Amino acid sequence: MKSGQKSTIYDIAQKAGSSPSAVSAALNGKWKQRRLKPETVERIKRVAREEGYTANLQARGLRKAESGLAGMVLPDHENRFFAELSQQFAREAHARGLCPAIVHAGRDAEAQLTSVDSLIAYSVDLLVIAGATRSPELAQACRSANVPHVFVDHPCAEAPSVVTDNTGGASVLAKTLLEDMPQPEESDPATWLYFLGGERHLPASAERIQGFRQQCDAADAFFSDDQILACGYGSAQAEQALSALHQRLGRLPAGLFVNSIDCFEGVLSVLSHLPETELARSTFGCYDYDPFAAFSRFPLRMIRQRADLMVEEAFRQLDAGTAGPRLIQVSPELV
Amino acid sequence: MKSGQKSTIYDIAQKAGSSPSAVSAALNGKWKQRRLKPETVERIKRVAREEGYTANLQARGLRKAESGLAGMVLPDHENRFFAELSQQFAREAHARGLCPAIVHAGRDAEAQLTSVDSLIAYSVDLLVIAGATRSPELAQACRSANVPHVFVDHPCAEAPSVVTDNTGGASVLAKTLLEDMPQPEESDPATWLYFLGGERHLPASAERIQGFRQQCDAADAFFSDDQILACGYGSAQAEQALSALHQRLGRLPAGLFVNSIDCFEGVLSVLSHLPETELARSTFGCYDYDPFAAFSRFPLRMIRQRADLMVEEAFRQLDAGTAGPRLIQVSPELV
DNA sequence: AAGGCTTGCTCAATCGATGTAGCAAGGCTA
DNA sequence: TAGCCTTGCTACATCGATTGAGCAAGCCTT
Numbered sequence: 130m131k132s133g134q135k136s137t138i139y140d141i142a143q144k145a146g147s148s149p150s151a152v153s154a155a156l157n158g159k160w161k162q163r164r165l166k167p168e169t170v171e172r173i174k175r176v177a178r179e180e181g182y183t184a185n186l187q188a189r190g191l192r193k194a195e196s197g198l199a200g201m202v203l204p205d206h207e208n209r210f211f212a213e214l215s216q217q218f219a220r221e222a223h224a225r226g227l228c229p230a231i232v233h234a235g236r237d238a239e240a241q242l243t244s245v246d247s248l249i250a251y252s253v254d255l256l257v258i259a260g261a262t263r264s265p266e267l268a269q270a271c272r273s274a275n276v277p278h279v280f281v282d283h284p285c286a287e288a289p290s291v292v293t294d295n296t297g298g299a300s301v302l303a304k305t306l307l308e309d310m311p312q313p314e315e316s317d318p319a320t321w322l323y324f325l326g327g328e329r330h331l332p333a334s335a336e337r338i339q340g341f342r343q344q345c346d347a348a349d350a351f352f353s354d355d356q357i358l359a360c361g362y363g364s365a366q367a368e369q370a371l372s373a374l375h376q377r378l379g380r381l382p383a384g385l386f387v388n389s390i391d392c393f394e395g396v397l398s399v400l401s402h403l404p405e406t407e408l409a410r411s412t413f414g415c416y417d418y419d420p421f422a423a424f425s426r427f428p429l430r431m432i433r434q435r436a437d438l439m440v441e442e443a444f445r446q447l448d449a450g451t452a453g454p455r456l457i458q459v460s461p462e463l464v
Numbered sequence: 465m466k467s468g469q470k471s472t473i474y475d476i477a478q479k480a481g482s483s484p485s486a487v488s489a490a491l492n493g494k495w496k497q498r499r500l501k502p503e504t505v506e507r508i509k510r511v512a513r514e515e516g517y518t519a520n521l522q523a524r525g526l527r528k529a530e531s532g533l534a535g536m537v538l539p540d541h542e543n544r545f546f547a548e549l550s551q552q553f554a555r556e557a558h559a560r561g562l563c564p565a566i567v568h569a570g571r572d573a574e575a576q577l578t579s580v581d582s583l584i585a586y587s588v589d590l591l592v593i594a595g596a597t598r599s600p601e602l603a604q605a606c607r608s609a610n611v612p613h614v615f616v617d618h619p620c621a622e623a624p625s626v627v628t629d630n631t632g633g634a635s636v637l638a639k640t641l642l643e644d645m646p647q648p649e650e651s652d653p654a655t656w657l658y659f660l661g662g663e664r665h666l667p668a669s670a671e672r673i674q675g676f677r678q679q680c681d682a683a684d685a686f687f688s689d690d691q692i693l694a695c696g697y698g699s700a701q702a703e704q705a706l707s708a709l710h711q712r713l714g715r716l717p718a719g720l721f722v723n724s725i726d727c728f729e730g731v732l733s734v735l736s737h738l739p740e741t742e743l744a745r746s747t748f749g750c751y752d753y754d755p756f757a758a759f760s761r762f763p764l765r766m767i768r769q770r771a772d773l774m775v776e777e778a779f780r781q782l783d784a785g786t787a788g789p790r791l792i793q794v795s796p797e798l799v
Numbered sequence: 800a801a802g803g804c805t806t807g808c809t810c811a812a813t814c815g816a817t818g819t820a821g822c823a824a825g826g827c828t829a
Numbered sequence: 830t831a832g833c834c835t836t837g838c839t840a841c842a843t844c845g846a847t848t849g850a851g852c853a854a855g856c857c858t859t
Contacts, residue, residue: 472844472845472846473845473846473847474845484845484846484847485846485847485848487846488845488846488847488848489847489848492846492847494847494848498848519845519846520844520845520846521846522844522845522846523844523845523846523847524845524846524847525846526844526845526846527845527846527847527848528846528847
């Protein structure tokens with residue numbers, strides 16, 4: 130509350146007529162062990178309050194080799210799922226008395242590594258890494274710095290990881306769509322169920338394609354690899370791919386499984402040019418959730434990833450001190 | 465890269481056969497001023513690389529009385545606008561070589577103060593505070609710790625603030641809606657334009673109401689205070705308020721100005737129960753933006769706040785060292 | 800050959816909080 | 830009255846990086 134700079138324990142000690150160690154002990158509740166008189170403690174606390182003292186956490190962190198910071202690395206903030214992850218992360222961090230430091234590092238492997246290094250350099254007490262592009266290096270960095278860490282969304286083969294049950298979720302969605310649409314016929318590609326978006330070689334997409342495939346096979350609805358349109362995650366790419374399909378089929382396909390909310394945006398821009406009647410003949414599903422997509426002009430099944438449960442589970446791993454590889458799957462819900 | 469703990473400049477110094485000061489100077493590009501031989505610098509750098517050395521930023525921060533951290537306080541992460549703010553904040557922080565630490569503190573004044581104090585205790589080099597509930601205390605805390613700070617979204621009377629031009633944005637939206645709908649008649653409340661959501665006493669709402677009011681007055685379309693339904697920011701409240709209005713009028717009003725995306729969610733759940741024909745008779749606008757809302761079943765005007773420009777402007781203030789009160793308005797765009 | 804300048808480095812204090820070791824004063828026992 | 834314990838506190842080293850001060854060796858000048 131005074132004039133210029135923040136006060137330190139030395140200032141407090143002087144004004145309270147005692148020593149820095151006494152101040153430290155008094156303010157950290159360690160005064161019983163240090164055998165300070167209750168009156169002394171009271172005096173110190175009063176002075177500290179008057180001076181508006183707050184501990185310099187960098188100094189404390191340096192001394193104790195920890196920081197009180199909980200680090201999280203995210204690819205971006207604009208995606209709803211990641212936003213929910215960070216929200217929940219902040220909640221859990223607070224619950225443990227840690228200050229959440231959330232860094233969005235994009236999807237570039239180098240940038241992610243830089244961010245992780247940077248957080249480690251601040252001696253974060255734990256690290257949650259979401260959507261890692263190249264996880265082994267990141268895990269290595271954490272391990273050599275002795276920082277407890279968990280991967281979320283994209284797993285790491287060498288560390289505890291919490292991921293959505295992609296195969297299961299895709300299965301459920303595909304099954305629902307197949308039930309809602311007429312039985313596909315091999316002879317007419319327009320009656321098939323299509324998978325749109327993502328990239329075959331990325332783990333998440335691969336798993337979803339697997340789940341999709343399983344259900345199609347089970348329903349005798351898989352006829353050709355053409356049903357998988359892994360055009361990437363961008364909305365523009367999805368738009369283009371769907372346009373091309375629409376052109377080729379001469380109509381919309383009977384069923385469409387869209388692999389992400391971004392892709393769904395591309396899908397919507399195609400659909401917005403089409404008449405109501407054409408939409409009515411098709412069934413749509415999206416592997417991702419957005420409350421407004423729920424209000425679209427046609428019925429839409431969505432898979433919602435449980436960011437809340439995933440982060441909870443991640444902290445459970447951290448609390449338990451799990452260090453080796455461990456894969457935990459969290460089931461998403463169908464909306 | 466070695467076995468156990470992180471290496472320090474002392475370790476590097478020893479292995480390179482020099483002193484800690486030399487290591488520090490070499491690795492920080494200060495070797496010219498400190499007159500180290502280029503070869504020595506090379507040797508030190510090589511050893512540092514081999515050992516996988518990274519500076520302990522807490523120690524550096526303690527010594528230099530700064531941290532390399534850029535702090536941001538947000539009410540939450542799930543709102544699209546705040547997500548964009550944080551995204552842009554992270555970008556700007558990186559561009560300045562700072563590590564973004566984003567803390568979501570909710571809308572509770574106490575929690576926000578705690579978060580600000582905590583960030584200050586880490587010696588953040590700057591602080592951007594978004595959606596402050598009680599700004600004076602927060603500004604006070606920053607000032608007494610000498611931390612450069614800017615308020616965003618909710619202004620502070622004692623510090624530089626960057627806000628959306630709410631009145632202007634609301635004016636534009638209201639004007640557009642009035643142009644798109646038939647001329648309201650005083651005798652028939654169903655032909656009026658209504659304002660839905662927010663709270664009269666909150667600055668942002670008050671300004672938007674003012675802009676709304678201006679345009680209505682200019683178009684001879686303001687007849688009664690009943691046109692302002694400041695029911696709060698929740699989607700459930702908006703849903704209830706709109707239901708009640710629908711009941712009372714016997715139909716949807718001719719025009720509806722929805723004050724936030726959350727409220728709009730509530731509006732959508734009312735609309736989803738109504739037939740297409742009824743929706744077609746009304747004109748809708750929302751003071752907030754969501755890409756999926758853009759694809760709704762009926763035409764919808766939206767105001768998009770320019771989070772990017774706002775954060776840019778905030779950093780411009782920080783760079784300029786503005787300290788006193790200063791209010792900067794950023795115009796939102798009509799979508 | 801004494802004095803001064805340059806080059807290339809090292810020493811040691813410092814930032815603020817923590818915690819171990821230990822000191823001084825008083826009380827109690829033998 | 831010496832020896833020991835308890836109580837209530839202080840001194841000092843420590844964490845790791847930074848930086849002002851300064852030292853030693855070599856060269857140049859006059």
